[in-house]
Amino acid sequence: MIPATPSITDRPSELATDISERLNRAIREHLLSAFAPDNTKSLRPFSAPEAAELLGVSGQFMRKVHGEGTIPEPKDVRAGRRYYSAHELWEARQILEKASRTKGRYVPGRKEGERLQVWQLMNFKGGSSKSTSTIHLAHYLALHGYRVLVVDLDPQGSLTSMCGINPEIEFDGLTVYDAIRYDDPVPFSDVIMPTYFPGLSLAPSRLLLSEFETESAVNSNPDQPFFLRIRNALAQVEDQYDIVLMDSPPQLGFLTISGMAAATSLIVPLTPSMLDVSSTAQFLELAGAYMGVIEDAGAALQYDHFKFLITRDEPTDVPSQQLTSFMRALFMDRVMAATALKSTAISDATMLKQSIYEVVRSEMTRATYDRAKQSMDAVGSEVEAMIHQAWGRS
Ligand SMILES: Nc1ncnc2c1ncn2[C@@H]1O[C@H](COP(=O)(O)OP(=O)(O)OP(=O)(O)O)[C@@H](O)[C@H]1O
Ligand SMILES: [Mg+2]
Incomplete structure (x- = not known):
């Protein structure tokens, strides 16, 4: 039986809790049907x-x-x-x-002397496609033979659920929070879990991760600066991966900044609309200020790449194309050449918490699928080339 909707005279706290419970139940039922029968995801052949x-x-x-x-x-x-x-x-x-006689031809991961690649996708504009871009990059790189770790820095846990773990469905395992908290942190390797995708591991998140924001605000221990928490956690597992991809929450809080201090490259996903572009300008102003604070505290920041990625690109939409051209004219190759096309193939896939790489082509309109996949491949391949460049291979 569906419980009655609380009246607006109810206390706001009860109303919010009630809405959350009803929503979670509905999501759980929806997911159970999408992930049936055993609620685990598996990958198509x-x-x-x-x-x-x-x-x-x-x-x-x-x-x-x-x-x-x-x-x-x-x-x-x-x-x-x-x-x-x-x-x-x-x-x-x-x-x-x-x-093979050519080493690295089939297993292209890093070799001796090539440093772990830590890429953070960040922008405080909500819905700029941070999580969608992160999961597509992760799948692209894992399918091409790299050992990839995705770190979910967003308490919303979108990336975690795209990796087949549903924060909505009784996920009470360890999260990134447990490895970066100030009090008695666990080893980062205890937090990391394999996914159904060979080559892809996940450091998951759920709402509890937001505790890090609260704790960092009151942390005054100079031996444990907040901005080194993620960097130190990653250092523990460095040998096991070629590439780390970090998804960020839509805010410039302690989690995002701690990620920035761990990153070796940054990608700012950007949807070409005037509001998004001006919000991104503010984001970068603030991010720049925080980078300065971290550097002044003695933690050197050095990024191999610092790029914009145009997301939800609509080639037939004149105003958005004008904005894209404006960004390219202003920033030239700081804007990635490849763009992530806006596509119903992507939004349909993400509805089921999948990437385009998990979808079977024959189950979609083929031309739509092909365009979306080509665009995501182009983004993946450009990032792969930048990684090789950072490793000094080209
Ligand atoms: N290329 C695309 N084509 C169509 N829809 C897209 C595309 N990229 C993202 N979307 C849709 O846009 C919405 C927001 O994307 P996403 O969750 O990746 O953004 P986000 O930046 O991670 O959001 P948040 O700030 O809340 O973390 C999702 O519903 C997703 O399906
Ligand atoms: Mg997100």
Whole structure:
């Protein structure tokens, strides 16, 4: 039975709690139907052409290495067509790498002397596509053979739920908060969990993470400055990853700033509307001031890359294109060349907490899917090239 809507004469605290409970219940039911039957996410298989593209080889080469028995047949063969699980793809990568004369051809992660890449996506404008961009980058990089850790710095936990953990559904495990709190923090490795995506791990978040904001405001211990909490946590697990991607909350609080002090590169996702552009200008003014404070406190900041990413790009919308051109004219290559297209394929996928990489092409209008995927691939590939540049490879 649906409980009656409280009247407006109820106490606001009861009203808010009641709305939250009803909403959470409805979300839980919706998610249970989306994630049925056991409420866990799993990843679709990849067709042979997709597998070849991800490995960067031809279909002919794939048939050859199967024929020679270099890589095992996938378990899923239907009507003579091979379908690979992401895990089988990951394994094939490792085998091909061992057999390859060019080191790093199939397993492109960092080598000795190349430092961990820590990329933060941040903007205090809500809805600027921070979480969507983070999950797409994470999936792109993991599917291309990198060891990726996503760190959810947003107490809203959007990224956490996109990784298959639902803060709404009784998730009471450890979160980033437990590793960065001032009182008796746990090792960061205790917080990190594997995901259903090979190569992708998650440091999850939930509402409790907002405690860090409160605690940092009153923390006066000079030995534990707030801005080193995330940097120190990451240092504990540095060896295990090639790339860390951090999603930020839509505010410039202690979490975002602590992320900034840990980052080696920054991306500011920006939707080309006048309100978003002016809000971003204010955001950067404030971010600049905080960076100055951190530097004055003795923690050197040095970013390999500091870029804008145009998100929800609409090529047929004249005002937004004019704003994009304006940004490019003003900041030139500080604006990434690739843009994330506004697409119903992306919004439909994110409704089900998926990225475009998890969607099966035949389940969408193909042209829409192709345009969205090409755009996300272009963003991923440009970031990958910047990472290689930071590693001094090009
Ligand atoms: N390229 C895109 N095409 C269509 N819809 C998009 C695209 N990118 C993001 N969206 C939609 O915009 C909304 C906001 O995106 P997202 O949650 O990624 O923003 P955010 O910056 O993380 O928000 P917040 O500030 O609340 O954390 C989501 O509903 C998402 O589905
Ligand atoms: Mg978000």
